[in-house]
Structure formats: C-alpha cells, structure tokens
Amino acid sequence: MTAVVGDVESPGSEYLTEERLAIQAMAREFAAKEVLPVANELDPIKGDIPMELRRKMADLGFFGVLIPEEYGGLGLGVFEYAVIVEELARAWMSVSSLIARGQQFTAGFTEEQRRKYLPRMATGEFLSAFALSEPDAGSDVAALSTRASRDADGWRISGQKMWCTFADGADYLQVFARTAPLNREHRSRGISCFIMPKPRGELPEGVTGTPVRKIGYHGWRTWELSFDNAYAASDALVGPEGEGFKVAMGDLETARVHTAARAIGVARGALEDSISYVQQRVQFGRPIGDNQAIRFKIAHMATEVEAARSLMYRVCAAVDAGKSSPVEASMVKYFATEMAERVTSEALHIHGGAGYTTDFAVERHWRDAKLTKIFEGTSEIQLKIISDSILGRPAR
Incomplete structure (x- = not known):
C-alpha cells in the first residue's frame, strides 16, 4: 500500500506540522500492516472486524483522539482525527468508521456522564451504536415516531429503528425517541436522546433485530431494530428532555x-x-x-x-x-x-x-x-x- 498522493507537496501541505506528519505516518503504517490484510481476508466473506484489531486501535489511542486528556483521551483536534481516518479508510472504511463510536455525539453529556463514560470510550471499552433513523424517518429526522414514556424508575421505549450499524457489537445504544407529541410548527422538539448500556455481542432486553442485507460496509452488521417496552435508566438522558434533535x-x-x-x-x-x-x-x-x-x-x-x-x-x-x-x-x-x-x-x-x-x-x-x-x-x-x-x- 504505497502512498502516492498523500506524500506529494500540495496546497494543504502548510497544515501538516511535524506532529501531524508523525501521526499520519503512524496511522499509515498501522493501516498497511494491521488493517489492510484483515480487510482483504474478511471483507469478501463479510467477516467481523476482529477484537484483536480493536484492541490494537485502542492501544494507539484511536478511540480517544477527540476526547480531552483530562478524561483519558489524546485531546487532539478534528484535523488530526481526519488525518487518521483517511489512513484507516484507505485500508478498510469500516475500521475508519469504528473509531467514531467512542468519541462522536457526546456533546450533550453532563459533566457526570463525561466523567463516567469518556475514559471508557477513550480506551475502546464503551463504544456506541447510533439508533436514530426509522423506516419513515431517514433524512427527515424530525419525523421519527419511536416513543419513550416515563416508568417508575426510568423510561420505556417502543418503536422501530433502521440502519443501526454495530447494534450487536457495541456496548451501548444511543437511542432517539419522542417524549412529547409531534408539534407541527416545531417538528424537531420533543425528541430525546437516551444511553442504553448493554452486553457486548447482544441486543438489549426488549430489543430484537434483523441484520440488513447490504452490499458493502462489511466488517460489522447493520440492523433493523424493534423496541418493545425496552428499558432506559432514569439517568440515561443525554441533554435536556425534548432536545435530542440538538444532540443529533x-x-x-x-x-x-x-x-x-x-x-x-x-x-x-x-x-x-x-x-x-x-x-x-x-x-x-x-x-x-x-x-x-x-x-x-x-x-x-x-x-x-x-x-x-x-x-x-x-x-x-x-x-x-x-x-x-x-x-x-x-x-x-x-x-x-x-x-x-x-x-x-x-x-x-x-x-x-x-x-x-x-x-x-x-x-x-x-x-x-x-x-x-x-x-x-x-x-x-x-x-x-x-x-x-x-x-x-x-x-x-
């Protein structure tokens, strides 16, 4: 996997400091030696990204690039993140997507949630699957109909979700559901975001699913999910109730x-x-x-x-x-x-x-x-x- 375009002097070269070039070289070597052989072997048979590869990624800090150092991350910027992602995607796009599962869509976390979850995300121990889209709510996110209602000690979620990649392999689902009826004037209001921890390799209790028969993006499965009174804890809300659209x-x-x-x-x-x-x-x-x-x-x-x-x-x-x-x-x-x-x-x-x-x-x-x-x-x-x-x- 020789680097051709990535090495030439270009209009973007002024951005590539010595530190960024070192990060790029490290990611490029990792992609060539560790990711590409696995991709060539497993993508044709739709095999899963191995846990050993995930551990090696964690050891290099790939899951914590954007997470501040005080929470155990590398505390780097979007630029360094993009540099690493390009190198991983050159070998296998699914692997370059996996690193987002520990450091994106956390802006709505409270300080308590940040201290509880971010250190585990940075080490690849608490990775997410994003449950937002629905059969009738794709680009029109505000049209989602999955509902969450208060229970005695938390929330109960019911509805359908589509395109939830990594639902089985993740450590938690990040689920978006309506906690208030649809407001025709302000359609995005009333949607809330929930963290739903679960055992790795399984779906949460009350959630069943069917893998989508996709033509690519192999290395992990993408799911259609059914939530039937699935439980979310009282402290599972990300961001204020009803403002999950802003989180998304x-x-x-x-x-x-x-x-x-x-x-x-x-x-x-x-x-x-x-x-x-x-x-x-x-x-x-x-x-x-x-x-x-x-x-x-x-x-x-x-x-x-x-x-x-x-x-x-x-x-x-x-x-x-x-x-x-x-x-x-x-x-x-x-x-x-x-x-x-x-x-x-x-x-x-x-x-x-x-x-x-x-x-x-x-x-x-x-x-x-x-x-x-x-x-x-x-x-x-x-x-x-x-x-x-x-x-x-x-x-x-």
Missing part, C-alpha cells in the same frame, strides 16, 4: 468531516491500487500505464483526490480554530463523497474485467464509496444546506 445535529460538523475523510481514503485506495495495476498489467506488449488514455485517467483521479483533501484540511483548520463552519462541512462532505464515487468507478474501469471480480480490492472501494454519499446526510441534503446558505430558504 450538534456533532454533524465533525461527523461530516469524518465522512469526507473516509471518502478521500477510499478514493486514494482505488487510485493507488490503479497505479500499481497499470504498471503491471501488460497488453499489446507494454504496460497499459504507457497508454495516454490511462495516464490521463490517473492524472484526473489524483487531482480530484488532492482537491478534496485540500478543502478538508481548510475546513478542519477552521473547526479547530473555533470558527464553526457547518456550510463548509457540508461542502466538503458533498465534494469528497461525489469525488469518491467517480474515482472508484474509474478505478474499477481501469482494472477492466478484473475489477468486476472480488479478487481485487478495487470493488470494495467502489461499493463503500457509494455509501459515503448516503450516510451523514445524502448529497441532496448537503446541497440543500449549501444552497439555503447562499439563496436563503425558499418560501413555503
């Missing part, structure tokens, strides 16, 4: 940068695999990389990857400087994920018939790239956010 939306800036980094890593994997392939594949007596048509494809792919990375670096720097940039986060999420689908598709085409087999990792990059355009807000949601910021919201 409050960390989307980091989440969308995370997805951009995943997309860039996947695209870079497809690019680097293509570079290696065109130098080895011989047709008509010479490597196909000697053909101008192929050379121009590689040049165009490399330019697209670099452009997305440069935008991501700028957005990360702004976020870490305290300059909230939700619109630019949407821009980089949109640009990087659309780029990843184009680049991975071109890479598969460069591989010809071989690309349409499971013998080469390029088909994995292609499958996973498509998903980056869907989760954390579809490309259309990002375009709505961006256009509303430029033109204002249209009149109803």
